[in-house]
Amino acid sequence: MMTVEPSKLADVYFNFYPNEILPLWTNPCNNKRHLEIWSGQKTCKRLPHLIVVGPQKTGTTALYTFLNLHPQIKSNFQSNKTFEEVQFFTDKNYVNGIDWYMNHFPFPPSESTILFEKSANYFTEAKAPLQIHTLLPDTKIICILINPSQRAYSWYQHAQSHKDEAALKHSFYDVITATNSSSDVHNLRNKCLLPGLYTSHLNKWKTHFNNSQLLIVDGENLVEDPISEMEKVQNFLKLQDKLDYSKLLKYNTKKGFFCPVTNGGKLKCLGSGKGRKYSPMDDKSKDFxxxxxxxxxxxxNDFLTNHGYSKPGWLIKEINDMN
Ligand code: A3P
Structure with missing residues (x-):
């Protein structure tokens, strides 16, 4: 019998099966054989039951903050690099393996604790729905949607305040209409526009998660009436003790948003990077x-009808304006 050294054999194998270069992590606790060789020190309890997947600029930090107010819900630990986000299901971090992922979560203090994370870039990651479903087949997923035009504008404002050269040099209209595909400005255009093509991304999530696992939050209602939106979220999570968010969140006129009420009765609003003040979008950009x-x-609209989801108010308005 002839063979070659393992690394050469691996090269031959991955030449035949290039799609398998990146591992696909399964949950050791869902497989008897894996569980038998899994160290006794380890537990699968440090894995999330809920993931808020984005997309960016739709109110994901507000939802993350509001969820954390519930004593039954616990988020991941903060990261030095990516702050409240773990960003495991991305090409960069997925290779770190599930121990790396689990180390971002606390041991759940009780059986009824719901661990969760939010990483707003998962929404557009092509492999994330499959990777999440393979590791966490029962996890619940929340997407937040706002009017995609507003999301694009919010991303542009975000890029400007992060001193992105293209955003500083070019107007919003120039960015969204950029045509030179190799330029930095076109790169920014894509970041403004492409996540807002919601249905192309939602279709990938829907392939792996059913209605009882996938909730679509109306991000504009989360701003206007977070109390009612959090009621929907709590129903979706089937929480034993539902909180009355009208006691936990109060509107702050200076910030122009609802903010959590602290134990001392003061309001602790989200940071200055969330709910920025900027001028309204110009009419030319709106039309484009x-x-x-x-x-x-x-x-x-068709996707939500076909899958039996209720429709966000901003979508109903957009559809009515078209007719
Ligand atoms: P703007 O800063 O453009 O207004 P994300 O956390 O996903 O990056 O989303 C940021 C957006 O969350 C903000 O965009 C803001 O509109 C929205 N948001 C929703 N509820 C908020 C709240 N209670 N406080 C601050 N921003 C909130």
């Missing part, structure tokens, strides 16, 4: 985006 997202808005 209305046209750009027209089909996508119709697709989203």
């Amino acid at each position: 985006l209305k046209h750009f997202y027209k089909n996508s808005i119709e697709d989203l």
Whole structure:
């Protein structure tokens, strides 16, 4: 019998099966044989039951903060690099393996604790739905959607305040209409526009998660009426003790948003990077985006109808404006 050294054999194998270069982590606790060789020191309890997947700029930090107010819900630990986000299901961190992921979570203090994380870039990560489902087949997923035009504008404002050269040099209109595909400005255009093509991304999530696992939060209602939106979230999570968020969140006129009430009765609003003050979008950009997202808005409307989801108020308004 002839063979070669393992690394050469691996090269041959991965030449045949390039899609398998990246491992696909399964849950050791869902497989009897894996569980038998899993160290006695380890537990699968440090894995999330809920993941808020984004997309970015839709109110994901607000939802993360509001969820953490519930004593039955516990988030991951903060990271030095990515702050409240773990960002495990991305090409960069997925290779670190599930021990790395589990180390980001506390040991749940009770059986009824719901561990969760939010990483707003998962929404557009092509492999994330499959990777999450393979490791955590029973986990619940929350996506937050706002009007995609507003999301694009919010991303542009975010890029400007992070001193992104393209955002500083070019107007919003120039960015969203950029055509030179190799330029930095086109890169920024894609970050503004592409996550807002919601249905193309949602279809991938829906392949792996059913209605009882996938909730779509109305991000605009989360701003206007977080009390009612958090009621929907709590129902979705089937929480034993539902909280009355009207006691936990109060509107702050200076911030222009609802903020958590601290034990001392003061308001602790989200940081200055969330709920920025900027001028309203210009009419030319509004018109361009209305046209750009027209089909996508119709697709989203069909998607929600076909899958039996209720529709966000901003979507109903967009559809009515089209007719
Ligand atoms: P703007 O800063 O453009 O207004 P994310 O956390 O996903 O990055 O989303 C940021 C957006 O969350 C903010 O965008 C803001 O509109 C929205 N948001 C929703 N509820 C908020 C709250 N209670 N406080 C601050 N921002 C909130």
